[in-house]
Amino acid sequence: MSSRQFLWALSAAGLLVLAGCNKAASPDTVQNDVAKATNSAEEKDAKAAQAQAETEASASKDIQSAEEKANSQTASAAADTGLTEAEGRNKIALANCEALSGDLQQACKDKANAELDMAKANAKRMKADHS
Numbered sequence: 001m002s003s004r005q006f007l008w009a010l011s012a013a014g015l016l017v018l019a020g021c022n023k024a025a026s027p028d029t030v031q032n033d034v035a036k037a038t039n040s041a042e043e044k045d046a047k048a049a050q051a052q053a054e055t056e057a058s059a060s061k062d063i064q065s066a067e068e069k070a071n072s073q074t075a076s077a078a079a080d081t082g083l084t085e086a087e088g089r090n091k092i093a094l095a096n097c098e099a100l101s102g103d104l105q106q107a108c109k110d111k112a113n114a115e116l117d118m119a120k121a122n123a124k125r126m127k128a129d130h131s
Contacts, residue, residue, distance in 0.1 A: 075130035079123035086119030 025033070093112035097105050 072130045076127050079126040082126075083119055083123040086116055086123075090116040 090112050093115070094109060097108035097112060100108050
């Protein structure tokens with residue numbers, strides 16, 4: 001056999017081998033493989049959906065917690081602002097009370113201090129309501 005004939009014979013054998021590699025699988029094998037792939041995909045989809053649900057629930061909880069904290073901080077700041085304003089009004093009222101004498105002066109100071117005490121109680125209640 002010449003080298004040329006040998007090469008032709010080798011090429012033909014290689015083509016036959018390659019043709020055998022792409023042989024169609026039986027319908028049962030294909031159906032079994034499709035079922036396995038489908039089950040695997042469904043399991044992965046279910047796990048991904050579960051993970052997404054857990055992440056969304058956790059994020060929702062985090063958002064709720066952050067909102068509660070922000071509301072508490074806002075209420076506390078508003079209470080502090082209200083108290084600071086009341087303290088300023090108290091100082092002004094006490095200074096104005098100095099223009100009075102005797103019982104009138106004492107009544108004026110008592111009224112100013114009572115208003116400050118009420119503002120302090122309101123601030124404390126606001127902070128307690130939002131903590």
